[in-house]
Amino acid sequence: MSTIEQLKQDNAEFQWHPMAHPAAMKKSKPDIVARGEGCWIWDVDGHKLLDGVGGLWASNLGHSATAVRDAIVAQLDELPFYNTFRGTSHPRAIELSAQLVKMMEPDGVASVMFSSGGSDAVETALKLARQYHKLRGEKDRFKFISLRQGYHGVHFGGMSVNGNTNFRRAYEPLLPGCFHIDTPWLYRNPYTNDPLELGEICAELLEREIVFQGPDTVAAFIAEPVQGAGGVIVPPANYWPLVRKICDKHGVLLIADEVVTGFGRTGHLFGTRLWGVTADLWCLAKGISSGYVPLGATAISAKVAQVFNDDKSGQAAVGHGYTYSAHPVAAAAALATLAQIQALDVPGNAGRVGAVMQERLRQLEKTCSFVGNVRGVGLMLGIEMVDDKATRTPMPRSSDIPARVAKEAYQRGLMVRISGPNLILSPPLVISLDEVNHLCDVLEASFAAVEASL
Template sequence: MNNDQLKADNAQYLWHPMAHPGAMKKSTPDIIAKGEGCWIWDVDGHKMLDGVGGLWACNLGHSNKPVRDAIVAQMDELPFYNVFRGTTHVRAIELSKRLVQMMEPEGVATVMFSTGGSDAVEGALKVARQYWKLKGQADRFKFISLRQGYHGVHFGGMSVNGNTNFRRAYEPLLPGCFHVDTPWAYHNPYTDDPIRLGEICAEMLEREIVFQGPDTVAAFIAEPVQGAGGVIVPPPNYWPLVRQICDKYGVLLIADEVVTGFGRSGEMFGTRLWGVNADMWCLAKGISSGYIPLGATAINRRIAEVFDADTTGAASVSHGYTYSAHPIAAAAALATLDQIEALDIPGHAARVGEHLQTRLRKLVDTCAFVGDVRGVGLMLGIEMVSDKAKRTPMTRTSDIPARVAKAAYKAGLMVRISGPNLILSPPLIITREQVDLMCDVLEGAFAAVQEGRA
């Protein structure tokens, strides 16, 4: 099939997530045809560094052989079986044991598998409600979350999402979901002192819990570092304070680690970045290097013990998907975890990530429309502004973010634009030389747009 036909077929037959179908018909998305290591090629043969990592997912790059071999071997051994009540399979057992052992410092006791990040979140929210029912506190059904947070697209996750753009078309959503301010250094009306900001935002959470009635709040859910919201890194005191507040009122703490899990932040898990344990962790993406859909909700002892102790039947988990713990996904995950540990992926992400952050932070000084560059490890956001002094983010009507992305694409780097933010989340195996190449391309792209050459 020729490329023009592919583009026409895409426009005619395919609805894209998070996109207007009409816009996708007018302007064909980039069609990616091949991947190898940190490189991708589009259907026209144009070669680029993958600054997106698939979608925060292909942490081992696009051609990891051990993961590929594990998938092929599993296809030959057992392509599919379910883990509902009456059956299980070897790879699911191995993977659950492996994850629990990996998360031993976190006090994780058990794992519930699913097929992606939204599923992992939905599982955590449902387990939180069921936990409180089992404890005889059925009034504890409310969830509190952060503005700008992203927790996927199921009704529960959407209800705790902190971006109204993702919610409005599907409202009314789940009752009992409330949002408090994110400790966002660049955009907040309170203070320029990050530590004070951490305290203020933690106090807001506490006030909301008290206002709702602590005995009505099931859980607080947040990302250790907000990803899709624009790579927002909280101050170091925020999560420890959140943990204290949750403990004070008995509220469960759910860490949505769909992006941060398995090394992206420079730590194996984002909660380790803050020295805090959650009660549940939502995992996906990097767990299988994105090669096959897989999600997991890791559950700590406090929760698991309550389910184990039930003798009434009420602890039966009425939740699960046909493809929960799909054997091929579990095999891919086992091989991925081997690679993550053997290659010290979190340590590598921390080291090359620091270089990436240091180089690109200079854009704030050199580019008239870059307001903020923020991130940690190999997750980085560049916020474009229409007024630097007032920190006014560029609106959707500005063509500048798209022009920067296009210039980068032409020069050999795939990036992602989300609102006013350019987001980078390359494979975690990226080398320092490739990071330099990525920075060279981006500096050139911003300069070209600023000078009207692109």
């Protein structure tokens, strides 16, 4: 057996994959990615592909950012690991916290707490939100409200606020006190086709839920500025500003889960800036280190930080943190990443070339009989496939059409991601205009090939 065949067999035998049936991996072997350069990857068989997935919304600087690589190597030589628990720190953690807070000063951020990934960043935010209210004497404020279709990672807190029951079902019962309201989803909602009206209605649903629960029991509302894993759902422009007002009116904290949208993906440095609002806590990961080394961060607004800093009761110690919080190698990678984001104007590129991607792929709604809706902003885009366009009948989970489109794209040299009926694109944010046009060419041909075969 060749080394490559052995690798594939060992994968099926020994490795369990996230969000996959262990046995399914034996039948259909995963794509094994062996090498990366710029926005391109090569599979273990030597097949070259444009990385339409960006690692997993993460490889924002592509796969050969030498500045990040050099920072990692230098840090390994200087100090491979030290912790940041009470009483200790290290230079990279301090420099990164200062750099990140400086970057987010216009958003009202005062401090940051590090972790090892997006799920950690969410967990940290949920716990800080509860502690904030306890410190202020509002001890009953423990509930969380979130959106259906929202995704907030896989820890017990994040899972409890997730809006997709597929991610929750096998692990229930979850955290008590988590409630879900409708996503402002223009393509699929029972209310209206008018975006601004939908924004108002869905914001009102939040207010109604807060009032129904009792405002003095609600700790926070958590949402993604643009939903990613749920199928790239972009809310109407008035939604987040209205949500901000409602949260303020009822003393509810607003947690922006920016694990996907943070650091430029929407064409703005942060998703909250896209909507012209600030949050009280931000969950950050993925793009913070361009995926080179795992890192999560929870950014804390001055409003929240002040309550902790001013506490005289002794209850403000944060009883939370990870061995690898602000891991020096990850912090070094993030410092180099943040410098590159600014030097290359990464959000600007995402906005410019993203607009071309959005414009071109939206045509699929007209040209392809089974594309119901193409939506997105910047360099995040979802293509929802349907059974019947006129009635918007969802494509059944059992349909093999999405997988066939992905396979056609793969064969033509483009890696995409399928999530239910959605094809999701999240390429590196440094992708060039030529590469974006190539991505669109390949995808158009892939949809046309599947359509011709039906």
